[in-house]
Amino acid sequence: MAEIAFRNVNKIYPNGFQAVHRLDLSIADGEFLVMVGPSGCGKSTTLRMLAGLETISSGDLLIAGHRVNDLHPRARNIAMVFQSYALYPHKTVQGNIEFPLRMARLPAAEVKTRALEVARMLELEPLLQRKPGLLSGGQRQRVAMARALVRDPVAFLMDEPLSNLDAKLRVQMRAEIAALQRRTGTTTVYVTHDQVEAMTMGDRVAVFKDGLLQQVDTPQQLFERPVNTFVAGFIGSPSMNLITARREPAGGGPVLVVAGERISLGKGMETRFNLTDADAERVVCLGLRPEDVVDPQLVGEDRRLHGRVALTELLGREQMVYLDLRDGTRLVARLHADRRLKAGEEIAVGIDPARLYLFQADGRALPYRQG
Amino acid sequence: MPLRTARTAPYLFLAPFVLSFLIFGAYPIIRSVMLSFYITSGPEAQHFVGLDNYLHLLQDPDFWTAVRNTATFALGSVLLQLPLSLGLALLLNRADIRGRNVFRFIFFSPNLMGLVFSALLFMLILAPRFGLLNAALHALFGLPSTTRWLSTPSLVMPALIMVALWLYTGFNMVYFLAALQAVDGELYEAATIDGAGRWAQFWHVTLPGIRPVLIFVVVLSTIGSFQLFELAFLLLGNSSGPDQAGLTIVMYLYQNGFLGGDLGYAAAIGWTLALMVLLLALVQLRITGTGKEAR
Structure with missing residues (x-):
């Protein structure tokens, strides 16, 4: 039982900078929570407060129901994997793995057994007598994981543990860490700035910006129902197109004016939003993921945008098309590569209202339809 | 012509060093x-x-007195000075110490003074009756203020060690400070989370982290101590x-x-000292296992 809860937690540094604002966040026992956001968004500070490496300015941090604000890191029984791995350079792999157990003054025999057990699990056995300086990045990463695992902690904290690895290894370790977490069932809080890591690894993902928690939800919900333009733009790769739009009064259902062209939203039945007239009035921004741009033949005349191709990137079976719409607005579309487009070409693209996102002036999404 | 220039140019560039080394380095060494x-x-x-000079040296009681005195000084310097230097460095490496740059400067500042000046200063400090040290010992502990530091055989070496402490502690502190700043801060955080207290962190993170510098400073201090001359000469x-206590x-x-006027015998003393220091350094490096590790 080790659920973690932040209750109205603030972090203000002595120089007055507030890194975390009024954080309320609960992490269930055994959950894999990923905290994601651009650098300086407060995700690492939050993690460090949880570890006890940063003090909490106000609010409560609860672990298993107990307030731990003033508890020394040692007493919290939390393990952490650092971005730099922070392996003790003069100790062997075995020495590194055994260190937390030695500090806990466990009997020597048990220290050895447990270290070997974890080493076996992470396939580190042949490296036990090596020093970290002689290991590859991936091996060091695994040693850091082993040192965290060996303690049987109430929670794992990971601070960008994959960012020092090359792309291929990162994908591999991503899967390994996720599998390991499922196997051990230990509550895990994982910090990254990479939304792909966040989406593929987390049971839930917490998106931070400027010290404020924007949204915490399952990857699918974040993707399908972002609460604001920031989350919408941050989650998903390539990023969602966010285009200025306004609603025009028209008979026969709401109509959006986008880049000088009119897009019919149907009769409020086809979008994922609860489109009453009043809501549609508030729309100022339209979100469209590049992969949601459809073949113009599939939609009616009243759901097309026209533009000139500025640039294309071939991705194999698909191509990224950078389109300048009639008023100069840039739209990125991910289209099939069966017909290669050339710069300067005039094309039309189709808009499916069911795949649109709509946002208000303050950046918040319109209310989503239930179900 | 250009070919010749290209061939001779490197030698011309090397010549100033090679010549001056041969004249002022190699020749005196061989000559000695x-x-x-x-x-x-x-x-x-x-x-x-x-080899008579060397054989005589081994039976020369004055030489052995000198060796004993020098070893005492070296031991006292290394054992008192280095822990003190390290302690100061640890203190002044902490971010929460106010005015730590001022303290760093103060502790280092004896090195900015000439040795002659320092010696004069300590002649005053160590003077019986009016000296600062005696006055302080009298005021604090009620000890007699007539202690003659530089003319009591058993007190000469302690006095010299004390002056060396004042002179070199701050200097070695700078080495240690540099070494401490090179230790990765995340290691301390990792150790904290792994459950290590202050002492365990010092033992498992700090000491191994500064080990190369520590060994360097120990060897250098030992060599320096064995070459002690100016301070004793000035005081x-x-x-x-x-009683030849100094x-x-x-x-x-x-x-x-x-x-x-026996330069031959002096040369033999010099070479014996050089051998002793070399041996001592090798033993120290051997004990600490330097050079054997891959990293």
Whole structure:
């Protein structure tokens, strides 16, 4: 039982900078929570407060129901994997793995057994007598994981543990860490700035910006129902197109004016939003993921945008098309590569209202339809 | 012509160093080895005696007194000075110490003064009756203020060690500070989370992290201590103190070579000292296992 809860937690540094604002966040026992956001968004500070490496300015941090604000890191029984791995350079792999157990003054025999057990699990056995300086990045990463695992902690904290690895290894370790977490069932809080890591690894993902928690939800919900333009733009790769739009009064259902062209939203039945007239009035921004741009033949005349191709990137079976719409607005579309487009070409693209996102002036999404 | 220039140019560039090294480095070294096989009286009169100088040295009680004194000084310096330097460095490496740059400067500042000035200062401090040290000991502990530090045989070495402490603690502190700042801060955080307390962190993170510098400073301090001369000379003069209590190896060399005129014997003392220091350094490096590790 080790659920973690932040209750109205603030972090203000002595120089007055507030890194975390009024954080309320609960992490269930055994959950894999990923905290994601651009650098300086407060995700690492939050993690460090949880570890006890940063003090909490106000609010409560609860672990298993107990307030731990003033508890020394040692007493919290939390393990952490650092971005730099922070392996003790003069100790062997075995020495590194055994260190937390030695500090806990466990009997020597048990220290050895447990270290070997974890080493076996992470396939580190042949490296036990090596020093970290002689290991590859991936091996060091695994040693850091082993040192965290060996303690049987109430929670794992990971601070960008994959960012020092090359792309291929990162994908591999991503899967390994996720599998390991499922196997051990230990509550895990994982910090990254990479939304792909966040989406593929987390049971839930917490998106931070400027010290404020924007949204915490399952990857699918974040993707399908972002609460604001920031989350919408941050989650998903390539990023969602966010285009200025306004609603025009028209008979026969709401109509959006986008880049000088009119897009019919149907009769409020086809979008994922609860489109009453009043809501549609508030729309100022339209979100469209590049992969949601459809073949113009599939939609009616009243759901097309026209533009000139500025640039294309071939991705194999698909191509990224950078389109300048009639008023100069840039739209990125991910289209099939069966017909290669050339710069300067005039094309039309189709808009499916069911795949649109709509946002208000303050950046918040319109209310989503239930179900 | 250009070909010749290209060939000779490297030698021309090397010449200033090579020439000055040959004249001022290699020649004196070789000459002093040769000199150590002669008995000399002044620069002119020389008489070849083979290894006699060295054999005589081994039976010379004054030389052994000098060795004993020098070793005492070296031990006292290294054992007192280095822990103190490290302690200061640890303190002044902490971010929460106010005005730590000022303190760093204060502790380092004795090195900015000339050695002669320092020696004069300590002659005043150590003076009986009016000296600062005696006055302080009297005021604090009620000890008699007549202690004659530089003319009581048992107190000469402690006095010298104390002056060296004042002179060099801050200097070594700078080495340690540099080493401490090179230790990765995340290691301390990792150790904290792994459950290590302050002492365990010092033992498992700090000491291994500064180990190369620590060894360097120990070896260098030892070598430096064995070459002690100026301080003793300035505080005690040619006399090397009461009962030869301040006689160091280099002081003995100086007395033989430049006061007694036997440069041959002095050269033998010099080379014996060099061998001793080399051996000592090798033993220290061996004990600490330097150079054997891959990393």
